[in-house]
Amino acid sequence: MAAEKHEWRNLFTLLKLAEMGAHRRTAKISSEYLARKLDASQQTASRYLIELDNKGWIKRTITPDGCLIKITEVGLKELKRLYSNLRFLMEAEYPPSITLEGVVFTGLGEGAYYISREPYRKQFIEKLGFDPYPGTLNLKLTTDYDVKTRSELEAYPAIEIEGFKNENRTFGPVKTYPAIIENKVKGALVLALRSHYDASVIEVIASVFLRKHLKLKDGHKVKVEVLTLP
Amino acid sequence: MAAEKHEWRNLFTLLKLAEMGAHRRTAKISSEYLARKLDASQQTASRYLIELDNKGWIKRTITPDGCLIKITEVGLKELKRLYSNLRFLMEAEYPPSITLEGVVFTGLGEGAYYISREPYRKQFIEKLGFDPYPGTLNLKLTTDYDVKTRSELEAYPAIEIEGFKNENRTFGPVKTYPAIIENKVKGALVLALRSHYDASVIEVIASVFLRKHLKLKDGHKVKVEVLTLP
DNA sequence: ATTACTACTAAACGAGTAC
């Protein structure tokens, strides 16, 4: 994420300069004055200004009694990025994603049956954007943290798959969340597909056969990054 | 402004933690994981976490496979402060204040006459909040920068003092801006009180006799921080 | 007044490693 080391020090300096109006107009700011604002020495402030100038974040004109400083478009963009980052964080109701970790185990094989029911499958394709491999990867959550996280997740807005009934029985509604498995495969977390398992179990689907694709065996730890919806 | 040195490094770390959702919920974040996000070593990330913990910005629970981290109310407040700072900067149309510098000179002494006209005086008290000393401090702007800044200022919203007429003549409207003179005295900048002087001259008023109060003599440099209106 | 160089000091970093 951070393009360069200590970019944030530059960002912070830029923020201070903006507080002096340098994002809107050319402001006369001496390195000594900036130094006081930064709680650093004049020399350090001077170095920072040189750094910012070299990065192209500010435009400097040195005069006998101070620098005329204006934050460039590039610099302003950096500040705006920080701003929208913060705005997103402070105003979003939920974190952008939460991560669950569980251990692979073999279920009763019913996953395939449910996943491949046509009314479900059609909705998976429509609402999740992929045609699910007929089968689920069962993960047993091993820590209190993961179980707690899973239960918090239930309060988050989900992609709702509607239930249906055929001549024989009723299939309940299902809550799904887009997810990334092992930082590699796009798929989805499926909650309450069946009630066989308790709150310490999650089921994951994807367009591929996850066990094979990720070379998973029973007992392997798997990380699932669940994406919450805006 | 900065309460402590390098507080911004802590702030930045806090921001990264928030990006992992730690501002809304307890998140499991290993120092190694944080280190990657910060582009630093695991040891450094660990140190940062200890610092944040000591500051009371986060609550940490160390478990065998990672830290459970939640940003505290105190930490969240810091992030919010940064956020509102930025919001103010990015969304305000004008910088909060701009600084002019000029050299004291003696005018024709008409300032006193204008300032003490009762309809003006009444409005100064009402709109600026002080009873002006009958006289103005004349400042000659010496650099191009200051002249340019002064002219930019004219576009900013001002406190408008209405003109009036008496039996003899007409007194024009006047634009004033609250100002702080030499970082010490609250007063106001007065533009276009008369047309005698060109754009390189400003006039300053205050409730006190500025020349005496600040021990000013002709030729002294004076700094005027002009406060722009929200 | 300024800026910013050089030379030095202080602090932060991270490799190795204990737990």
Next chain:
DNA sequence: TGTACTCGTTTAGTAGTAA
């Protein structure tokens, strides 16, 4: 796996000062 200590190395910070 984790965290976090020590300690040698690197980097940042500042005093003095020239321009």
